[in-house]
Amino acid sequence: MSEISKEQTRKYQEAFTKNLKQQAIQRSVVKNGIKASAENVSAAVENTPVFSVDLATGKVSNQKQSGRCWMFAALNTFRHKLLNSYHLKDFELSQNYTFFWDKYEKANYFYENILATASQEMTSREVAFLLQTPQQDGGQWDMIVSLFQKYGVVPKSVMPESSSSSNSRDLNHFLNKLLRKHAMILRNLVEQQADGSTIEAKRAELLQEVYQLLVISLGTPPEQFDFEYRDEEKTYHLDQQLTPQSFYDKYIGVDLDQYVSIINAPTADKPYNQSYTVSMLGNVVGGKPVKYLNLDIESFKQLAIRQLSDGESVWFGCDVGQSSTRDSGIMALNAFEIDQLVDVSFEMTKAERLDYGESLMTHAMVLTGVDIVDGQSTKWKVENSWGEKVGDKGFFVMSDAWMDQYTYQIVVRKDYLSSEQLAAFEAEPVELRPWDPMGALA
Incomplete structure (x- = not known):
């Protein structure tokens, strides 16, 4: 056993007391909170709501105090x-x-x-x-x-x-x-x-x-x-x-049978180009079974881009609470500089976050635009379902790097898949346990 001694804690306290920078940060955080003290305004500057592909969608909806985002996204x-x-x-x-x-x-x-x-x-x-x-x-x-x-x-x-x-x-x-x-x-x-x-x-x-x-x-x-x-x-x-x-x-x-779920789960237990299902996951007995195709993130994003470029929005699932601002609607890895604020590292890979329960899909929204610069996606337009008082009249901006790290699922038409990808999707799926992170409900 490794019990905490009073002397050990005293050393921590002495080190903190000698650090004037940390004491100044302490005053800010005690007064304003962690996220407010760490918010990085440059993230908004880097993610302006202008997109080379931008679909007309009308006003956003509001799910209010309910967990119906997946329904709102689909109905939207x-x-x-x-x-x-x-x-x-x-x-x-x-x-x-x-x-x-x-x-x-x-x-x-x-x-x-x-x-x-x-x-x-x-x-x-x-x-x-x-x-x-x-x-x-x-x-x-x-x-x-x-x-x-x-x-x-x-x-x-x-x-x-x-x-x-x-x-x-x-x-x-x-x-x-x-x-x-x-x-x-x-x-x-x-x-x-x-x-x-x-x-x-x-x-x-x-x-x-x-x-x-x-x-x-x-x-x-x-x-x-x-x-x-x-x-x-x-x-x-x-x-x-x-x-x-x-x-x-x-x-x-x-024709909803013409759409497939694509996931990006880079964990060792889920090889790419393989289909998956989840035990005990569903709602309608005798209904459509849950099934995904796991692809690398670049293939994942290219499928979303193709559907948006053809004028059709994309249902997607992500971990919205990670490094995102509710009021300004910015989803960016540098939205908050928490590591700099408290001088500790929170860095983990996407696979590590999934394996250790640090992240999973928590929210579904709709991709309604993307900014393509020199052939590469740089940011994405997101229609949320939290009403017009958040983001840009309810729309969020997601950086491309944020999408890489915290987006887990998209839904696209089957005909965008290559013959190899389609064959992989239609193959017998590997069944995941009920508590697998890919079984999370948005």
């Missing part, structure tokens, strides 16, 4: 298409509608995993993993695809925000409380050797309780509706008796 990519195709202004698709079905489906997916692990001890890592967070707001691209393909989409006017969708903390608390009780009931039935029909009947009964909680909290999802709007020329339009599926087919019309 559809919104861009609608705004341009139908000359709409300030139009949004209903995030609450998709949120409802995600919660509903995640409950059933949780039951599936609880029953699959019912023979394991409560102390097993898999069971503990499931019970720690039965469901949450976040998700992955393939999970949102499963929802769109099963439930379609609707305009926000048809199912607007609710208190619990805009601030999901209480709903998550009570839904997880309910799901843990349901897990106990289902595991007890398995332990009692109940037959399959008994278990399925109970499962349906439990799911009805989830539905009741959700419909009271979020509202009733529409089955049929009229789409009424005026375009930018003030022309009136009315489309009647639509369903969420027919609205998607008519107004969105994107």
Whole structure:
């Protein structure tokens, strides 16, 4: 054992007292905080919001106090298409509608995993993993695809925000409380050797309780509706008796099976040009399985550039809290000079950060532009979903170096992949453990 002695601490204190520079820094940090004292204004100068490729996207949306960034990002990519195709202004698709079905489906997916692990001890890592967070707001691209393909989409006017969708903390608390009780009931039935029909009947009964909680909290999802709007020329339009599926087919019309998830995970356990999936990760039982292709960062960025250059925005996932400013919307490695401020090094490689739990995907946004200088990307335009009071009216600027270090996933059309890359994606994926960092939910 290596106990800390009083003499050891006294030496540290004496060294600090003799360092007048550190004492001056101490006064600043005590008064203003670490990040405010370390913010580097030159990062904003180096990352001006001007881009050689810059897509028209309209105003940004606001996920408010919820973890629905992955939904907002996906729906925003559809919104861009609608705004341009139908000359709409300030139009949004209903995030609450998709949120409802995600919660509903995640409950059933949780039951599936609880029953699959019912023979394991409560102390097993898999069971503990499931019970720690039965469901949450976040998700992955393939999970949102499963929802769109099963439930379609609707305009926000048809199912607007609710208190619990805009601030999901209480709903998550009570839904997880309910799901843990349901897990106990289902595991007890398995332990009692109940037959399959008994278990399925109970499962349906439990799911009805989830539905009741959700419909009271979020509202009733529409089955049929009229789409009424005026375009930018003030022309009136009315489309009647639509369903969420027919609205998607008519107004969105994107074949989601033509899109693939690309990741950049430079860890030793994940060789490039290999496809991966994650055990127990999903939301819709029988839906699209989560699957990625791991590529080196240069190939990763070139795919994003190609899609942007063809006029289509790119859904992406990153670790947004790393070296980024919320107010000015700058994502740059030198946004804060913390190392200089406290005179210690925080440097790790991207692989080391993943391996040691220092970083993982925490947030999804949309790439809507890129600046190409002498054939190389230098910075990227990012549409966030935190409203217009942050960044440049809600848009952030991401330096190319920041993208290298903290961006983990993009979604691009299959036809941008080379034949070798496509073959690698379509090969049988390597299954990662549920707690692998590539299983993180944005």
